[in-house]
Amino acid sequence: MSQLTFETINTTVLNTLTRPGKIYWGIIALLFAGVVLGASCWAYQIFMGVGVAGMNTPVHWGTYLINFVFWVGIAHSGTLISAILFLFRAGWRNPIARAAETMTVFAVCIAGLFPFIHLGRVWLVFYMLPIPNQRTLWPNFQSPLIFDVIAISTYLTVSSLFWYTGLIPDLAIIRDRSQGMRKKIFTILSLGWSGKTGQWLNYTRGYMLFAGLATPLVISVHSVVSWDFALSVIPGWHTTIFAPYFVAGAIHSGLAMVLTLSIPLRKIFKYEPLITMDVLESIAKTIVFTGIIVGFSYGTEVFISWYSQNIIEMETFRWRAFGHYAPEYWIMVICNTIIPLLFLIKRFRTRTIWLFVISIFVNIGMWFERFVIIAGSVAHDFLPNAWGHYRPTLIEGGIMLGAFCLFFFLFLLFVKHLPSVSMTEMKEMIHKTE
């Protein structure tokens, strides 16, 4: 870090914004094809009806809501890194904060699509919004589903504004080093930022307030998502630990996704001097911490069901571990709590290949966690005659693939057109260490 100067930071980051090559456009085209596939599957579902998905009685909530919770979870770590670690003055966040914030914005957008897809008749989505109408019909604000509409739309607005505000000084750097049309675009985007003392004074105060507001918001949003489940009476859902359990899980999955994105980014764009091994190691250590919380939550759920001696709850958790979805349950346990413990060994958290592989395992584990919670609980609730199974169809698979492609498509567009590391925050960091 000591050999970094303001100039080398600018050069390193601005070099990533050069004209992309054929390989880049090839990958973009491939991802776009995935997006088109997902959109086509959705269009087919709209045309044929939501019955083309595998949802049934009793499993009315399938991969669409599993993916919704998964992507909201991914989004949360971005705000953790950009806001919470900012307030704690954790210097290691600076090189990855921009990528994490961007991940947040795209992940929330994708998460927000899934309730639309799940709705089936998507043209009726306005029923969820408080729009004045002749019949004076309004959303029921006592319902956690409507809490969610308000929370997610607030989160999308706040994270987008937070992301853009953080970009402004960096956009001015690009503006000052561009010509022609590019200069015109960045002049508009940077809003005429010129780094005056008064500008910085108000900007830093505003940014700190942003972080202060985003912190309770991020915790509230995933708590609200957890109440979609916890405020029902379904065994396996109706529990008070869901809010902290979901928040910890969200951070766990989000940190893993940050690693998944940062490692190739670091390698391809030669960001090694900025995103150092210490930074990746710090993320790995945090993943151990969140993994332990998640593991503790899994144990607590089982303990609560045993301690309550409620036979329905006990049967739900027995069935989770040894029933129809036992493979999914054990994938969840192993990927989320056992495999991240490898990061306790220094060799695993200081080699990029291990960091990358383990982060993929955590991503897979966290997707299965949502599967086990959502599909597993409704498939096996109170009455044996109402039990059933759920298996996603190809249409759901196509939409899910499309969502992943859309995420990486947007992220790849971002890294070649906007600074993927915050030059200003990096400069602040080295200034403080000087």
Added chain:
Amino acid sequence: MSTDAIIITGLFKTQKETLTAIEKIQANGWEVTEVHSPIPSQDIARALDRKKSRVGWFTLTGGIIGFVSGFALAVFTATRWNLIVSGKPILSWIPFFVIAFECTILFAVLGNVLGILTQVGLPDPDYEKNYSAACSGELYGIEVASPPADVDSLKDLLHLTGSLNQLRKTK
């Protein structure tokens, strides 16, 4: 300072050099009108005697409006038909608090953005006036206003304080 004053911008490499230069320029009776820097600096703000930011008031106002609006929306909509749903009271304060909380954050953030834009002075179409592109990269620029007759002595002073380059513009 008269309107025909000349603005000279001295460019400096580090914050430390910039602070020393500001001190010397002010001690010699010149007026430092602005400093452009690549990173925020509380020390420079103190040296220029800048007032505390008022962005927080915008944020607070937004937050209060949001809290009241959130509750008002939930109460208003619940009382249109007075239907009891799931056995909950018509005015269920605890669920309504969730709506009020989210609206508090939303409006506080919108207030914050408004505060940043108005207090920072964005968008600024005249940003290029007395501005050096180097200041968004690695250098600090001190703008000093001078009567036309004293420009040369100001330039000498800036040179003595370690200025790398000097840009001359009319105010």
